[in-house]
Amino acid sequence: MATTGSYYYGGQQGSGNSSWNSSAMKNLKKISPVVQNHLKRVYLSLSCALASLAVGVYLHLLWNIGGILTAVGTIGAIVWLLSVPPTPYNEGKRVKLLMAAAALKGATLGPLVDVVIEIDPSILVSAFVGTALAFACFSASAILARRREFLFLGGILGSSVSILLWLQLASGLFGGSMAVHTFEIYFGLLVFLGYIIFDTQMIIERADLGDHDYVKHSLDLFTDFVAVFVRLLVILTKNAESRSEKEKRKRRA
Numbered sequence: 342m343a344t345t346g347s348y349y350y351g352g353q354q355g356s357g358n359s360s361w362n363s364s365a366m367k368n369l370k371k372i373s374p375v376v377q378n379h380l381k382r383v384y385l386s387l388s389c390a391l392a393s394l395a396v397g398v399y400l401h402l403l404w405n406i407g408g409i410l411t412a413v414g415t416i417g418a419i420v421w422l423l424s425v426p427p428t429p430y431n432e433g434k435r436v437k438l439l440m441a442a443a444a445l446k447g448a449t450l451g452p453l454v455d456v457v458i459e460i461d462p463s464i465l466v467s468a469f470v471g472t473a474l475a476f477a478c479f480s481a482s483a484i485l486a487r488r489r490e491f492l493f494l495g496g497i498l499g500s501s502v503s504i505l506l507w508l509q510l511a512s513g514l515f516g517g518s519m520a521v522h523t524f525e526i527y528f529g530l531l532v533f534l535g536y537i538i539f540d541t542q543m544i545i546e547r548a549d550l551g552d553h554d555y556v557k558h559s560l561d562l563f564t565d566f567v568a569v570f571v572r573l574l575v576i577l578t579k580n581a582e583s584r585s586e587k588e589k590r591k592r593r594a
Contacts, residue, residue, distance in 0.1 A: 371488060372545060379548040379555055380484070386436065386559035390443040391566065397447020398454050407451030415449055418442035419560065427554040435556045442560070446567060457574060461581050468574040475573075476537055476566055483541035492546070494539045501532045526572050533568040540565055 372380075401407035422438040425431050457464050483491060508525055544558045 372484070373549065375553075376545060376548045379553050379558075380544070382555040383544060383558045383562065386439065386555055387562050387566070390439055390559060390563045393440040393443035394447035394450075394563075394567070397444035397449075398451050399447075400444070401448045401451025402455060402458075405451075407448040411445045411448040415442050415445040418445060422556070422560065427557065432556070439556050439560060439563075443563060450567075450571065453571070453574065457578050460578060460585075464574065464577045464581055468570060468577050471573050471577075472566060472570040475534060475569060476562075479534055479537040480541050480562075483538040484545070486542070489542065489546065491538045491542050494535055495543075498532055498535050498539055501528070501535075505529055505532065526575055530569060530572040530576070533565050533572070536565045537562070537569070 397407075397411075401411075418438050418441045422435055422442065425435050425438070427435065454465060457468075505525060505528065508521060512521060512525075540558075540561045544561070547558070
């Protein structure tokens with residue numbers, strides 16, 4: 342009986358997967374060739390921005406340039422990019438500003454990366470690979486899902502970001518406990534994973550309505566990627582420190 346039941350449910354599950362794959366492919370066909378081409382440009386620009394981010398981190402490791410100035414520079418480059426009209430004439434300038442903002446962001450993250458390397462360099466690789474896999478999975482789910490299925494997340498995610506901002510403000514003014522800091526990290530990770538889905542579907546809908554500003558859309562996804570990467574990096578670093586402390590206690594005992 343157990344074998345029969347297992348086979349029955351296994352057959353049901355297989356049928357469900359086949360149906361899901363079929364519907365997913367139909368949803369993908371609903372995306373016009375123009376929008377598909379736009380998505381290719383968005384993800385290509387995102388890849389270049391991530392490469393610029395890595396260059397910025399490397400420059401900090403060489404010359405220790407990351408800090409408040411690069412953080413302000415990142416904001417300035419982003420504001421400048423958003424202020425430039427998305428016309429064909431300005432396309433090259435806006436791409437350069439995106440790359441500059443990414444490199445400055447990398448330099449700003451340099452001090453954190455430096456600390457992580459001193460603890461365990463493999464954490465950096467694990468955090469990046471984990472972020473890339475999560476980003477790919479959540480982006481794919483948004484692309485293959487029904488049109489506008491996840492747009493309702495906008496209000497929820499906006500409210501969640503407000504909660505994070507208030508928590509950070511309260512921690513800065515009154516001091517925060519370790520529990521609050523841990524909650525901010527994990528809750529923020531969930532929020533920005535949600536933003537990957539939401540922003541991907543928003544990009545598709547905007548492109549379908551004629552908004553083909555791939556530089557701005559790449560910036561949106563770049564922001565999501567970095568936010569997830571930083572939080573995952575902090576989580577893995579804390580876990581490594583906890584394991585190290587436990588090992589030291591065992592050796593002392």
